[in-house]
Amino acid sequence: MDSQHPDVLIIGAGVAGLAAAADLSRAGVRVRVIEARDRIGGRIFTAHPPDLDIAMELGAEFVHGRSPDTFDLIESNQLLAARISGQPWCSNRAGIARCNFWERIEKVLDSMQKASPSQSFQQFLDSLHDPEITAEDKRAACKYVRGFHAAHPHEISVESLLEGIKAEESIDGDSQFRLPQGYDRIVSALKQKCVPAHANFDLNTEVQSIAWRSGFVQLSANVAGRQISYSAPRLLITLPLGLLKNTEIPKSVRLNPPLDCKADAFSKLRVGDVIRVSILFRTRFWAEMKAEGRTLSNMTFLFSEDEVFPTWWTVHPLEAPVLTAWAPADAAERLSHLHDHEICEQAIQAAARVLHRPLEFCREQMVTAYTHNWQADPYSLGAYSYVAEGGNEVQRELAAPLAQTLFFAGEATNFAGHSGTVHGAIASGYRAAAEILKSM
Numbered sequence: 001m002d003s004q005h006p007d008v009l010i011i012g013a014g015v016a017g018l019a020a021a022a023d024l025s026r027a028g029v030r031v032r033v034i035e036a037r038d039r040i041g042g043r044i045f046t047a048h049p050p051d052l053d054i055a056m057e058l059g060a061e062f063v064h065g066r067s068p069d070t071f072d073l074i075e076s077n078q079l080l081a082a083r084i085s086g087q088p089w090c091s092n093r094a095g096i097a098r099c100n101f102w103e104r105i106e107k108v109l110d111s112m113q114k115a116s117p118s119q120s121f122q123q124f125l126d127s128l129h130d131p132e133i134t135a136e137d138k139r140a141a142c143k144y145v146r147g148f149h150a151a152h153p154h155e156i157s158v159e160s161l162l163e164g165i166k167a168e169e170s171i172d173g174d175s176q177f178r179l180p181q182g183y184d185r186i187v188s189a190l191k192q193k194c195v196p197a198h199a200n201f202d203l204n205t206e207v208q209s210i211a212w213r214s215g216f217v218q219l220s221a222n223v224a225g226r227q228i229s230y231s232a233p234r235l236l237i238t239l240p241l242g243l244l245k246n247t248e249i250p251k252s253v254r255l256n257p258p259l260d261c262k263a264d265a266f267s268k269l270r271v272g273d274v275i276r277v278s279i280l281f282r283t284r285f286w287a288e289m290k291a292e293g294r295t296l297s298n299m300t301f302l303f304s305e306d307e308v309f310p311t312w313w314t315v316h317p318l319e320a321p322v323l324t325a326w327a328p329a330d331a332a333e334r335l336s337h338l339h340d341h342e343i344c345e346q347a348i349q350a351a352a353r354v355l356h357r358p359l360e361f362c363r364e365q366m367v368t369a370y371t372h373n374w375q376a377d378p379y380s381l382g383a384y385s386y387v388a389e390g391g392n393e394v395q396r397e398l399a400a401p402l403a404q405t406l407f408f409a410g411e412a413t414n415f416a417g418h419s420g421t422v423h424g425a426i427a428s429g430y431r432a433a434a435e436i437l438k439s440m
Contacts, residue, residue, distance in 0.1 A: 006200070006438055009217060009230055011144035011207050011218040011253070012238035014042020015190055015422060016409040018214040020236055020345030022193035022435070027437055032198050032230065034221060036206045036251070040171075043380060043390050044238070044422065045369055046184035049280065053302035054320045055182030056278050058372035060422050062178060065171035069430070073189040074179070081177040084417040086300035086316040089291060091354040092303075097289040101161060101303045107133060108141035110183065117159035120389035121145055124158050143303070143313075146328035147311050149420065150272025160387035160419075167417025180318055186422065209254045210235065214403040234405055234439065236432055242381025242411040243272045265398040268391030269412060271382030272288055272420070273332035277309070277347035277371040279323040281353040285365055286314070286355060302354060307331065309350035325350060333385075336375035344369040384420040393417060399428065407432045 004217035008024055010017045013035035016339060024031050039045075045059040063070055072270070074081050090099030108125075111133060115124040125138050141151045149164075157295060167173070179185060207297030209303075211218045217235040221228045237244070239253065244253055245266045259266075287297040302312040309325035325347040327335050335343050350364055352359040374380045387394060409432035411418075411425040 005230075006030040006232050007165055007440075008032075008234045008236060009034065009219060009232040010236045010238065011219075012042065012187040012202070012240075012410070013037075013040035013201060013236055014240075014410070014425060015044065015237065016186065016411070016413075016425040016429035016432070017042075017238040018190035018194070019426045020276055020433040021199050021240070021429075022411055023433035024436060025195040025198035025381060025428055026193070027433075028198060029240040029437070029440070030073040031194075033201045034205050034219070034230065035201065035203050036205055037203050038341065040201070040203070041187040042238075042425075043384070044183045044187050044375065045372055046182040047134045049368075052280065052320060052322075054180040054318055054322070055184070055313060056280070056370045057183055057274075057371055058185050058278075058323070059374070061276075062176050062419050062425065063282060065168055065175055067171045067418070067421075067427075069423040069426040070186065073186055077185065077189045079128075079185050079189075080180055081419075082318060083332055084178065084300055084316070086177040086298040086314075087296075088301040088303065089296060089299055091146065091302055091304040091306075095356055096289070096296070096302070098292060099303065104140035108137050112158060112162060115158045115162075117156045117157075117162065117392070118390060120154055121151075121158055121161060122154040123389070125153070133402055139372055143310065143328070145153070146330065147326060149386050150274045150317070150383050151270065151328050152329055155386075155388045156173070157272055157387045158391050159392060163417040164419075171423075176313065177329070180315075183422070190426070207253050208253065209256065211256045214405055216271075217405060234407065234436055235435065236407045236409060238408075238410045238429070238432075240271075240380050240387045240410065241269055241381065244380070244412075245269070245271065246381060249378075251382070255293075259402075260273050262398055267393040268388045268394045269398065270386050270388050272384055273329055273336060274337045274383035275327040275343060275371070275373065275375075275376050276324055277344055277369050278324045279344075279347060279351065279369045280367045281365045282367055283365065284314075284319065284321045284322070285357075289355070297374050304354040306350050306354050308335070308346050309354070310356060311353075323351065332375065336373055340371055340373060343371050343373065350374055373384055386420065399431070401435055401439070 009029045043059045047056040063165045219230040311326040352362045395415040409428040416426035
């Protein structure tokens with residue numbers, strides 16, 4: 001049985017684990033990063049079609065705001081960050097028209113400042129009696145919560161939404177960017193920050209169990225049917241929340257002793273479901289379509305009442321013939337039981353509905369479609385986290401080290417209002433590295 005004895009073991013080579021490995025290895029700490037997948041990056045998963053000038057994202061796509069945790073990497077590696085600009089449109093049964101979707105949402109969210117922090121978002125809406133806020137405004141706000149936060153309105157905490165809004169304001173959260181070269185460039189940039197002499201990476205390595213006591217951790221892992229043991233004085237766990245919460249599934253990691261002290265945090269944190277399909281077409285045919293006397297050439301988002309894929313977006317101001325379909329929480333739960341080709345078929349049918357074009361035309365225009373079912377992914381079991389009603393401080397509880405031996409990072413442990421984001425995950429890795437260095 002092989003054995004590895006670094007100063008720190010890290011489970012997970014997503015951006016949280018990579019950020020921690022970078023800081024620790026640069027401080028002279030020997031780290032070994034163990035990853036079950038055959039790649040690094042976690043829920044950043046980028047495809048590079050040979051005949052397309054931009055990358056296709058199967059996971060994270062948007063850079064939210066100007067967080068130093070992402071923009072320092074973007075600028076130091078001379079990456080292109082294309083700011084999203086253009087016109088949102090709405091599709092209804094009558095056709096496509098301009099809409100004030102974001103204005104409706106902001107009106108509701110602004111009134112949330114007066115809500116009780118202990119409420120769920122749905123409880124807040126039910127208690128909201130403002131003559132200036134209509135039922136349609138409330139429906140738009142629910143769509144936003146289901147889509148942007150991958151959350152159920154009756155579960156997500158008002159306080160967490162308020163904290164998220166405050167955190168976004170601190171980083172110019174209204175500005176959104178995408179990385180045409182691919183989000184995996186951020187992953188590569190973090191890996192390059194690791195000092196090779198002090199950082200090792202083991203891919204295709206499934207950790208099955210963790211035995212630990214104060215000052216000592218031993219892992220048992222499977223590599224192509226062969227058992228390998230690792231030991232170290234400290235362990236950083238960056239597993240997605242879905243894996244930490246579900247300890248009875250085949251790919252779960254068993255801890256001995258278990259994380260009973262984190263049970264309250266697990267009970268009040270939820271894993272959001274999302275399905276996205278990016279469709280590559282032969283042409284940007286929507287750019288020639290007209291609504292209210294204008295072309296849709298500068299369309300950014302297209303919002304609709306579609307029950308399967310209500311939200312769509314382009315890559316404008318880039319001109320690639322790509323549309324992305326987004327299924328929020330409840331729709332994603334239904335879709336996640338389908339095979340990928342069935343999900344893509346649902347997407348092209350929805351495209352015909354929301355664009356008001358014949359289905360056969362959309363099929364003829366489609367070159368290929370890209371999707372990844374994060375709910376069915378055994379190393380993810382969901383998209384990203386959110387805080388349920390009554391979950392004050394649970395992210396901080398989840399992040400808290402145990403016996404200066406077990407440490408925790410990942411977007412679900414970000415207690416600064418940036419959970420569910422790439423920059424939040426990176427920041428949690430840096431935070432955990434600082435905690436580990438302090439413990440040493």
